[in-house]
Amino acid sequence: MHEELSSPELEKLQLLHRVQLRQLEQTERWIGTELARLHERAARRPLPDGPTLVVSYLREGGQPVMDSVHLGDCRMASKHVRPLTDEQARRALAVDGIRACEICRPDAELGILD
Structure with missing residues (x-):
C-alpha cells in the first residue's frame, strides 16, 4: 500500500495555502462588487451637454x-x-x-x- 507523505511543516503549508485561497476569493468578490458599483454609477451619470x-x-x-x-x-x-x-x-x-x-x-x- 501507498502511504501518504506528511510532515508537520507540510500540514502548515497546506493550511496556509487554503487560507490564502479563501483570502484571494474574498478579494476577487470585493473587486467584482466595486466594479459593479462603478458601472452602475457611470450608467446613471448623464453626459454633459457641450459644444460639438x-x-x-x-x-x-x-x-x-x-x-x-x-x-x-x-x-x-x-x-x-x-x-x-x-x-x-x-x-x-x-x-x-x-x-x-x-x-x-x-x-x-x-x-x-x-
Missing part, C-alpha cells in the same frame, strides 16, 4: 493664441477652449490655418480633408 466643436488656446508671450480645433469631447484640447459653430470651425481650419486635432479629427467630421 471647440478651438483650443495656448499662451504665447502672455497672449492667448488659437492652437487647434477639436471635437467638443476631445481630451487632447487644452483646458482653455472656446466653442465654435460649424462655419467658424471650417473657417479656422480652411482660411485661418489653425490645425485640426489629429486624434479626434474635426476636419473629417466637417467634411474638410487635406
Whole structure:
C-alpha cells in the first residue's frame, strides 16, 4: 500500500495555502462588487451637454493664441477652449490655418480633408 507523505511543516503549508485561497476569493468578490458599483454609477451619470466643436488656446508671450480645433469631447484640447459653430470651425481650419486635432479629427467630421 501507498502511504501518504506528511510532515508537520507540510500540514502548515497546506493550511496556509487554503487560507490564502479563501483570502484571494474574498478579494476577487470585493473587486467584482466595486466594479459593479462603478458601472452602475457611470450608467446613471448623464453626459454633459457641450459644444460639438471647440478651438483650443495656448499662451504665447502672455497672449492667448488659437492652437487647434477639436471635437467638443476631445481630451487632447487644452483646458482653455472656446466653442465654435460649424462655419467658424471650417473657417479656422480652411482660411485661418489653425490645425485640426489629429486624434479626434474635426476636419473629417466637417467634411474638410487635406
